[in-house]
Amino acid sequence: xxxxxxxxxxxxxxxxxxxxxxxxxxxxxxxxxxxxxxxxxxxxxxxxxxxxxxxxxxxxxxxxxxxxxxxxxxxxxxxxxxxxxxxxxxxxxxxxxxxxxxxxxxxxxxxxxxxxxxxxxxxxxxxxxxxxxxxxxxxxxxxxxxxxxxxxxxxxxxxxxxxxxxxxxxxxxxxxxxxxxxxxxxxxxxxxxxxxxxxxxxxxxxxxxxxxxxxxxxxxxxxxxxxxxxxxxxxxxxxxxxxxxxxxxxxxxxxxxxxxxxxxxxxxxxxxxxxxxxxxxxxxxxxxxxxxxxxxxxxxxxxxxxxxxxxxxxxxxxxxxxxxxxxxxxxxxxxxxxxxxxxxxxxxxxxxxxxxxxxxxxxxxxxxxxxxxxxxxxxxxxxxxxxxxxxxxxxxxxxxxxxxxxxxxxxxxxxxxxxxxxxxxxxxxxxxxxxxxxxxxxxxxxxxxxxxxxxxxxxxxxxxxxxxxxxxxxxxxxxxxxxxxxxxx
Numbered sequence: 235x236x237x238x239x240x241x242x243x244x245x246x247x248x249x250x251x252x253x254x255x256x257x258x259x260x261x262x263x264x265x266x267x268x269x270x271x272x273x274x275x276x277x278x279x280x281x282x283x284x285x286x287x288x289x290x291x292x293x294x295x296x297x298x299x300x301x302x303x304x305x306x307x308x309x310x311x312x313x314x315x316x317x318x319x320x321x322x323x324x325x326x327x328x329x330x331x332x333x334x335x336x337x338x339x340x341x342x343x344x345x346x347x348x349x350x351x352x353x354x355x356x357x358x359x360x361x362x363x364x365x366x367x368x369x370x371x372x373x374x375x376x377x378x379x380x381x382x383x384x385x386x387x388x389x390x391x392x393x394x395x396x397x398x399x400x401x402x403x404x405x406x407x408x409x410x411x412x413x414x415x416x417x418x419x420x421x422x423x424x425x426x427x428x429x430x431x432x433x434x435x436x437x438x439x440x441x442x443x444x445x446x447x448x449x450x451x452x453x454x455x456x457x458x459x460x461x462x463x464x465x466x467x468x469x470x471x472x473x474x475x476x477x478x479x480x481x482x483x484x485x486x487x488x489x490x491x492x493x494x495x496x497x498x499x500x501x502x503x504x505x506x507x508x509x510x511x512x513x514x515x516x517x518x519x520x521x522x523x524x525x526x527x528x529x530x531x532x533x534x535x536x537x538x539x540x541x542x543x544x545x546x547x548x549x550x551x552x553x554x555x556x557x558x559x560x561x562x563x564x565x566x567x568x569x570x571x572x573x574x575x576x577x578x579x580x581x582x583x584x585x586x587x588x589x590x591x592x593x594x595x596x597x598x599x600x601x602x603x604x605x606x607x608x609x610x611x612x613x614x615x616x617x618x619x620x621x622x623x624x625x626x627x628x629x630x631x632x633x634x635x636x637x638x639x640x641x642x643x644x645x646x647x648x649x650x651x652x653x654x655x656x657x658x659x660x661x662x663x664x665x666x667x668x669x670x671x672x673x674x675x676x677x678x679x680x681x682x683x684x685x686x687x688x689x690x691x692x693x694x695x696x697x698x699x700x701x702x703x704x705x706x707x708x709x710x711x712x713x714x715x716x717x718x719x720x721x722x723x
Contacts, residue, residue, distance in 0.1 A: 264392040264401065269305040271385050275378050275411075276302050282374040292352075292444075296345045304338040308401060325499040332465040339459035346448045346455070353444040375419045382411040406458060468497040474535075481530040482507055487515065487523035489547055503538040505531055513546030514556045520544045554613060558585060561612060565605045566590075568626065582618035583609065591625030598623050635673065640665040643674055646703040650696055657681050658692065659717055671708030674700065682716035689714050 279295035319326040389405030475494060482491045493508035509527055511520045524542040531540050548557065555572045562569035562585075571586035587605065589598045606619040643665050651658045659679035666673045678696070680689050693712040701707050 264388055266309055268385050268389060269302070269309055271381055272302040272305045275381055278374050279378065296349065300338070300341045300345050303341055307334040307337055310334070325497070325504060326502060327499075329466060329499050332462050335458060336462040336466070339455045339462060342451050342455035342458070346452050349444055349448040349451075353442070353448065357442065357445075372419060375415045378415045379412050382409070382415065386412065406454060465498060470496045478505065478531055478534055481534050482509065482527045485523060485527045485530050487511060487519070488527060489549060492545065503535050505535070505538050505540045506543075507531065507540065508543045508545060510547040511544050512549040512552070513560050514549070514552065515546075520546070554583075554616075557612060558583065558609060561608050562587065562605060565601060565608065567601065567605060571622075580617045581613075581615055582620070583613075583616050584620045584622070586622045586624055588624050588626040635666040635668040638665045638667040638672055642704055643672075643700065646700055647676070647696070649703075650699045654692075654695070656692065657717070658696075669708065671706050672704065673709045674707065675709075675711040675713070677713045677715055679715055679717035686714075 276295060276299045280292075280299075283292035283295045317323075317327045386405050386409040389401050392401050475496060478496070479491050479494055482488060482494070488509050489512060490510040491507065492510050493506070495506040497504050507527065509524060511523050515523065521544075524544050528540045528542050532538055546560075548560075554574055558572055559569050568588040569585050570588070571584075573584045575582045575584070587602055589601060593601075602621045602623060606621060609619050610616060640663055644663055647660050647663070651660070657680065661677050661679070663676040664674070678693060680692070693714060696712060697710045700710060
């Protein structure tokens with residue numbers, strides 16, 4: 235029995251029809267038709283076996299009787315396994331199909347015990363029964379082979395389409411009947427030849443055929459039982475975990491796949507994946523990485539139920555500034571203005587830390603000290619850490635403002651441009667009075683080819699100049715943008 239894990243979807247979806255409901259109906263229909271076929275075959279073989287006294291045919295009747303019981307189990311299994319998940323069965327009821335397949339294994343093995351006993355007794359002479367190799371016996375076995383071939387093909391198609399182990403086990407039952415029926419026909423032929431040729435040992439060909447059938451059924455039963463137990467124990471097919479691991483690890487942004495667990499419940503496959511993602515990626519980017527990893531896994535196992543857990547880790551190329559920002563957030567702080575100095579083989583760090591503005595100096599200093607200690611542990615090469623504390627100011631993000639006179643500010647900006655003799659184009663000046671101080675914002679167009687560091691230096695000099703020229707100047711915000719018509723590209 236081969237359990238389908240990958241490469242096969244549930245089939246085309248039709249508008250206005252729930253694919254799960256349609257799959258359930260198809261599975262129940264094919265299971266019921268197999269139940270009817272098994273019932274007819276069992277009756278035919280039982281009548282033929284009793285009429286001809288053939289232990290081979292009786293063994294086949296018992297085998298078909300097991301197929302009948304297995305088909306009944308399959309009908310119940312596909313109905314129960316189709317039930318949706320509930321609070322007591324979080325992964326659904328799909329494992330009931332595996333239990334059904336295991337029960338079929340036990341039925342097969344029990345029948346083999348009886349067949350071995352009966353056939354051995356006839357071969358040893360402890361029990362004698364005259365076997366009649368009639369035309370009707372051959373006809374019954376030929377019809378059985380035709381029906382078994384038809385039902386096994388239908389069940390295999392449905393099992394593969396809907397990834398049903400119960401249907402696959404039922405298909406296997408009908409497939410084994412084809413070969414076992416063929417062996418019984420050989421045994422009956424041996425009995426017929428014994429009468430014609432006068433070869434006495436050929437009379438026992440029927441019992442020998444029954445043993446061959448039983449051995450074949452034992453082999454099939456053990457194989458079926460092993461795979462059923464493997465499914466119940468959540469055994470993963472060889473190579474599948476490695477394939478999914480490679481698929482997830484190949485996703486851009488995944489540093490490492492730290493855990494990958496798979497289990498199957500009926501046709502449904504569940505995957506729990508833990509990914510290590512660069513901690514500087516941010517929540518939205520990390521979610522995007524997880525989503526793409528989920529899609530990569532579903533390309534290998536269609537319709538899988540995938541749960542991805544993301545763990546932040548430092549990347550192999552993470553810079554010290556990123557590490558410092560991450561450590562600040564971990565302590566409930568925000569870091570900016572990070573400056574790292576390298577002197578005589580030693581490194582020192584200066585950081586501006588934003589703390590809750592409601593804190594007093596003692597508590598703010600305690601938080602900064604803990605942050606500095608964490609930086610020293612993670613970056614032991616840093617000899618000295620100095621932090622500048624600033625209030626975060628979240629509570630004062632909204633200010634009541636009024637328009638203010640902009641003449642002095644405009645004149646100061648024009649004078650700065652003349653003195654610096656640089657291609658600076660200020661515009662959209664806005665001056666407001668807020669909290670007793672002036673708040674100034676304006677746009678500043680620069681050469682598009684200028685480096686952003688140089689552009690920042692220009693605006694910083696402009697801000698310093700404005701503060702020297704205009705008393706009571708509070709917040710200054712300068713928006714840099716490329717000047718129109720000067721893009722050299």
